[in-house]
Amino acid sequence: MSEARLEILNNIRKSLTAGEPKTSQRTSELRARLKSTAPQIQPKFTDDNLTRFCEKHVAVHGTYELIKRVDIETAVLRYLHGLEIDPQIHLGAGPCLDQVVWSENVFIYKKSADKNTRVAVSEAFAAIAETGTLVMRSGGDLLPSHNFLPDDHIVIADCERIVRYQEDVWSMLRKDDHFPQRAINLITGPSKTGDIEQTIQYGAHGPRRLHVLIVKD
Amino acid sequence: MSEISSIQRVEFQDRVRTALNDVNLQRAMAKAKSGFVDKRLEAKNALPEFDQIRDAARDIKDHVLSNLDTYLELYEEKVIENGGYVHWARDAEEACSIIAEICKASGARTVTKGKSMVSEEMYLNPALEAVGMEVVETDLGEYIVQLAGEAPSHIIAPAVHKTREQITDLFHEHHSPLGYTDRVTQREALVNEARSVLRERFVSADVGITGANFLVAETGANVIVTNEGNGDLTSSLPKVHIVTAGIEKVIPSLEDLSVLLRVLARSATGQEFSAYTSIYSGPRRPEDGEGPEAYHVVLLDNGRSGMLGSDYQSMLRCIRCGACLNHCPVYGAIGGHAYGWIYPGPMGSVLTPLLNGFDSAVDLPNACTLNGRCKEVCPVRIPLSDLLLKHRTEQHERKLTSATSRWILTAWAWLVRRPRFYQAVMSIPLWIMNRVSRGSGGLRWIPFGRGWTNTRDFPAPSRKSFLRQWYSQEKGHE
Numbered sequence: 001m002s003e004a005r006l007e008i009l010n011n012i013r014k015s016l017t018a019g020e021p022k023t024s025q026r027t028s029e030l031r032a033r034l035k036s037t038a039p040q041i042q043p044k045f046t047d048d049n050l051t052r053f054c055e056k057h058v059a060v061h062g063t064y065e066l067i068k069r070v071d072i073e074t075a076v077l078r079y080l081h082g083l084e085i086d087p088q089i090h091l092g093a094g095p096c097l098d099q100v101v102w103s104e105n106v107f108i109y110k111k112s113a114d115k116n117t118r119v120a121v122s123e124a125f126a127a128i129a130e131t132g133t134l135v136m137r138s139g140g141d142l143l144p145s146h147n148f149l150p151d152d153h154i155v156i157a158d159c160e161r162i163v164r165y166q167e168d169v170w171s172m173l174r175k176d177d178h179f180p181q182r183a184i185n186l187i188t189g190p191s192k193t194g195d196i197e198q199t200i201q202y203g204a205h206g207p208r209r210l211h212v213l214i215v216k217d
Numbered sequence: 218m219s220e221i222s223s224i225q226r227v228e229f230q231d232r233v234r235t236a237l238n239d240v241n242l243q244r245a246m247a248k249a250k251s252g253f254v255d256k257r258l259e260a261k262n263a264l265p266e267f268d269q270i271r272d273a274a275r276d277i278k279d280h281v282l283s284n285l286d287t288y289l290e291l292y293e294e295k296v297i298e299n300g301g302y303v304h305w306a307r308d309a310e311e312a313c314s315i316i317a318e319i320c321k322a323s324g325a326r327t328v329t330k331g332k333s334m335v336s337e338e339m340y341l342n343p344a345l346e347a348v349g350m351e352v353v354e355t356d357l358g359e360y361i362v363q364l365a366g367e368a369p370s371h372i373i374a375p376a377v378h379k380t381r382e383q384i385t386d387l388f389h390e391h392h393s394p395l396g397y398t399d400r401v402t403q404r405e406a407l408v409n410e411a412r413s414v415l416r417e418r419f420v421s422a423d424v425g426i427t428g429a430n431f432l433v434a435e436t437g438a439n440v441i442v443t444n445e446g447n448g449d450l451t452s453s454l455p456k457v458h459i460v461t462a463g464i465e466k467v468i469p470s471l472e473d474l475s476v477l478l479r480v481l482a483r484s485a486t487g488q489e490f491s492a493y494t495s496i497y498s499g500p501r502r503p504e505d506g507e508g509p510e511a512y513h514v515v516l517l518d519n520g521r522s523g524m525l526g527s528d529y530q531s532m533l534r535c536i537r538c539g540a541c542l543n544h545c546p547v548y549g550a551i552g553g554h555a556y557g558w559i560y561p562g563p564m565g566s567v568l569t570p571l572l573n574g575f576d577s578a579v580d581l582p583n584a585c586t587l588n589g590r591c592k593e594v595c596p597v598r599i600p601l602s603d604l605l606l607k608h609r610t611e612q613h614e615r616k617l618t619s620a621t622s623r624w625i626l627t628a629w630a631w632l633v634r635r636p637r638f639y640q641a642v643m644s645i646p647l648w649i650m651n652r653v654s655r656g657s658g659g660l661r662w663i664p665f666g667r668g669w670t671n672t673r674d675f676p677a678p679s680r681k682s683f684l685r686q687w688y689s690q691e692k693g694h695e
Contacts, residue, residue: 005305008464011522012286030287034435034469040476041273043266060492112507115416131490143506144453148446166478170471180299180436182508183453184496191446192492193408195358195374197381198249201408204357205415206446206493 037174039167042130049129049162050214056132057212060189061202064212066159072100075213076121076154083209085118085152093141094123096156096215110141113149120146123156125176126169127212131188134212135169137176138183147185153207155187159216229557229580236551245380246552253374253543256487257594264483274480275598277473278534281465282525288434288467289516295437299499301512306339312517313344316426316459319513320350323457325423331441331448332356333428334372334537335461335517337559338572341426353418355447357411364391370553370561373485373539378552381407415447425451425509429462430536431477432514435470438498439514442481442491452497458509460497464516465533471496477536480596485538520572528607532567534597541591541601547584556581563591563601570608579617582608640684651680 045052054064067075080087088107091097102108113120122142126135134155138144147153163169166186173179191206202208236242261267281288293303306312320328328350330336342352342363354363358375362368364387369375376384381404388410389400401410427448429439439460441448452458468474474496482488501508524533542548542562553561557578558569566581582605591601612618613626632639654660659674669675679686 004307004311007307008305008516008518008522009286009289011518012289012464012525015522015525015527016283016285026284027287027291030284030291030469034291037470037472039472041266041269042475043264043270043479056489060488060490115420133490133494138505138508139502140504141506144449145507148449148453166475167472170475173471178502180295180438180496180498182299182497182499182502182505184438185449186490186494186496187492188490188494189492191444193357193445194486195356195361195376196384196404196407197245198252198374198377199404201404203412204408204445204447205355205412205419205450 037167037171039165042165042167045130047129049164050159050216052129053127053132053157053162054214056129057189058132060132061192062132062189062210062212064214066214066216069096069099069215069217072096072156072213072215073102073106077105079154079211080119080152083152088119089154090117090120090143090146090150092120092122092143092146094125094156096158097121097123112143113145115149117146117150119152119154120150121154121156122146123158124161124212126172127157127162128164128166128169128186129162130165133166134187134210136183136185136187137173137178137181139178139181144183144185147187148191148206150207151203152209152211153187153190154211154213156213156215159214162214229555229578229584232555232557233551233584236555239552241380241383242378242552245378246549248380249374249377250549253486253539257484257540257543258487260483260487260489263489264479267480267483270476270479271596271598273476274536274596275534277468277476278536278597279531281468282530282533285464285467285525288469289464292432292434292437292467295434296499296512296514297437299437299512300502301437301499301514304513304515306515306517306519308519309339309517312339312461312515312519313341315515316341316461317345317348317350319457319459320345320424321348323424323511325350325457327351327353327418327422328424328426329353329355329418329422329451329455330359331425331427331443331451332359332375333426333461334369334559335428335463336426337369338463338519339461339517341461350424353415353422355415355419355445355451356443357408357445357447360411360415361387364388368554368559371539371542372537372560372564378554419447419450419454422451422455424457424459425453425455426459426461427451429460429466429514430481431474432462432467433469433471433474433496434467436496436498438496440474440494440496442478442494444486444488444492446493449493449495452495453508456509457511457513458497458500460512460514462514462516464518464521465535481536481538484540484594484596524571529567529571529604531599532564532571532604534599535564535568536597537564538596540594540596544590544594546586546588546590551584556584563605564599567599567601567604567608575608575611575615576617579612582606582612640682643682647678647680647682650677653677 124134190210193204361376370378431440500512548562569578589602654677
């Protein structure tokens with residue numbers, strides 16, 4: 001295996017620099033470039049973060065509701081009731097969700113989702129205004145299976161954590177203790193496919209519906 | 218492998234003829250026609266900075282390619298730090314045997330796959346089946362072509378050549394034994410049936426294999442961009458996750474990723490952002506509640522290192538968005554399979570001879586009208602039509618083209634370098650064609666031109682050549 005590694009790297013060097021050995025100076029220059037995290041060119045937009053997030057989220061077939069922190073359970077129950085779905089949820093974690101004291105009206109699973117999971121309720125690490133994207137990360141109680149297996153995914157997003165650009169999320173993730181997290185899932189709308197007659201159908205493999213509860217006190 | 222190599226043996230022109238006469242293919246392609254093109258244009262127009270971002274994307278890729286050895290080492294360092302393994306494969310065969318070994322060593326029986334063109338390039342599925350693995354493609358389009366026993370015909374829409382009726386038949390045939398005995402024909406019902414069948418596969422697979430749209434050196438992560446979420450279930454549920462990627466896929470940091478993501482989805486499907494963009498690094502951490510126990514990356518060279526430093530280096534910037542296919546009139550007419558290998562359209566016509574040998578695909582660089590739309594829409598500004606011309610020049614120099622065509626080109630080159638003589642010679646066919654058309658403006662027949670005149674008249678040239686008209690106008694102005 002290491003023989004293949006050596007041969008490939010040597011071939012690259014031969015092609016690039018006619019066999020010149022690589023210098024440690026170049027390596028440290030490139031290491032330095034990796035550490036320089038200034039954003040490059042970003043699309044300009046004038047709307048505030050909340051307005052832009054909601055507009056983009058709706059444009060990709062998502063739904064949302066603005067709620068108070070104390071109303072999370074009520075909002076979840078109302079949404080599920082509207083869809084005539086039993087309030088049995090796979091529950092994630094996060095600063096907002098952890099404060100909720102769930103009543104007996106909700107049946108809670110604290111485990112990975114499986115093939116029969118109907119509903120997961122998660123909290124986003126952050127959200128991106130630019131593209132209407134939710135940012136989920138793995139680690140501890142945060143289970144990526146909740147993002148991809150349920151029919152319905154309800155995501156709590158703290159309005160304070162809606163940032164303008166992707167690059168703002170990268171800086172937040174770098175400050176997180178778990179960085180680099182095993183999984184960072186950027187979610188923009190429900191699952192979909194265009195593989196049959198190039199026509200969009202929702203709910204290909206992941207959630208059929210994506211509902212965001214934006215917490216703003 | 219068998220169906221692909223047998224496709225390769227049939228002459229390109231036969232494949233084209235078959236494609237043009239294939240009613241289902243033509244119906245499917247007609248339906249797909251302008252969808253991607255219109256949506257891309259809409260997305261481009263909605264982003265004033267689009268061209269500047271394309272420049273930045275090109276510069277990032279160029280920077281990586283000129284430092285590729287170091288970036289690969291930096292990337293490898295991080296993967297290992299995260300607890301993953303990096304394997305290096307010089308060619309397809311080596312890559313397949315590495316992956317087969319990993320599957321066998323983990324006691325696997327079933328493998329789910331996210332969409333990966335590089336795994337198509339290495340003919341991974343038959344190699345894994347040969348060691349007793351059951352391999353299931355999970356991208357809906359890939360799943361459809363797997364059921365049909367075919368290769369994908371488009372790099373991002375693998376089943377674009379299939380009609381709904383064909384998909385109905387395939388599902389009915391393959392899903393009936395699983396208990397889905399109703400014949401479903403509507404799009405929604407077809408998608409739901411596949412969802413339900415594949416769900417069982419996702420949760421029971423031992424190994425998940427995905428590709429990588431990008432490899433990030435900063436964090437040692439692989440990035441996958443999908444709309445279905447199949448790649449994420451493949452990356453997260455099985456106990457082993459294997460990533461396959463060409464060596465050119467590495468990029469420096471997450472900020473560079475942002476630039477590339479802003480052009481990728483827009484160019485591919487006209488979306489601002491795909492439904493799922495996921496960044497995976499290493500196996501589950503000790504504190505994680507779920508995730509694979511092992512994480513492997515297989516880096517494939519397969520001729521790429523030889524393209525560096527050559528006239529074709531810019532082709533390694535390719536981010537596999539498929540925009541050049543969508544905008545190519547030749548691809549639109551013949552579909553992907555006629556190209557004979559897994560990379561079709563303009564990017565395929567450039568890449569296939571470079572990866573498989575110049576003499577393996579002589580016809581491909583010539584199956585192009587040089588209209589230049591591919592070059593115009595490429596998100597990383599690969600001069601695709603120029604590279605196709607370069608291929609033609611190289612074929613001529615290497616004597617890969619027919620003796621007759623080389624002789625004609627040599628005579629032509631001699632002629633056009635002597636302008637006066639050229640004008641004198643060209644005035645003869647001009648005169649004849651004008652006489653024959655008798656002022657009707659069209660010719661029903663020209664020598665060696667039946668391919669044209671079978672379906673339409675050949676326009677008769679104007680009585681005076683362009684140069685003579687030009688000179689007489691110049692005189693008039695004086």
